[in-house]
Amino acid sequence: MSVALANPRKTRAVRMLGPVDIAALQAAVLVLPEQVWDAENAAKPNRFEVLDATRHIVFRFVDSPRDWRASHDRAAWPYWRDLLEPVLTGAVRDYGYACGVFPRVMLARMPAGGVIHPHVDANPAAKWPHKIHVPLSTNAGTICFFGGAERHFPVGEAVEVDNLGPHWVRNGGDTDRIHLIFEYYDADQPDPDWLEPLPRASAAR
Incomplete structure (x- = not known):
């Protein structure tokens, strides 16, 4: 599916x-025990080779990589x-969507010296929602590549990135x-013509 079919x-x-005010979330994340990171990472649904040694705690995730409109809470969501x-x-806040939905929500922890290899988010469920990062902890040596340029995102500054173009992190x-x-999308926005109708059971969620 080409980028031309994206939102x-x-x-x-x-x-x-x-x-964004990250103080409370940041404080809780920075004291998480290593065993929690390890256990959550072992159970994560997003297992891709390009992620290398990056560990994740996944709070919400799509039901299928083919459709962003059906998603679910994972075990950690109620606590966080x-x-x-x-x-x-x-x-x-600046998008102004009356019916905004967060289909995927997670923490990503990249160790010193870690990399996320060049890639694009190719699954259809990534074509429509905005992809947003909020850094909670970083350093001056952390560089990412989005939109054809190397960038450094500071702590507490939210940024939407182009996940459909080549990108990497070091x-x-x-x-x-x-x-x-x-991820974030407007449930009031008409679905694209190429998307299959949502099953009735999923549409009722």
């Missing part, structure tokens, strides 16, 4: 969304919801890089 509202480079929702809603510092990463 025309998505950025083709980066879109800076402004500062009160910390996550203010950051999520703060990051997307942590050249000596500390971990932790981002809140999520």
Whole structure:
């Protein structure tokens, strides 16, 4: 499926969304025991070779890689919801969607020296939602490539990235890089013509 079939509202480079109050979420994330990261990472649904040694805690995820409209809460969501929702809603305030949906929500922790190899998010469920990062912990040596340029995203600044173009990340510092990463779309926006109708049971969620 070509990029031409993607949501025309998505950025083709980066879109800076402004500062977000991450204090409470950041404090909770930075004291998470290693065994929690290990256990959550072992159970994650997003297992892709390009992610290398990056560990994840996944809170929400799509039911199928072919469709963003059906998604579900994972076991960690109820415990983290009160910390996550203010950051999520703060990051997307400028979109102005009355019926915004977050189909995928996760923490991504890249170790010092880690890489995420060049790739595009090729599954159909990634074609429509905005892909948004909120850095919770980083260092000056962490560089990412989006929209044809190398960039550094500062802590607490939300940014939408082009996940359909080639992108990569390199942590050249000596500390971990932790981002809140999520997707967001407007449920009121008409579905694209190429998308199959949502099954009635899923549509009722």
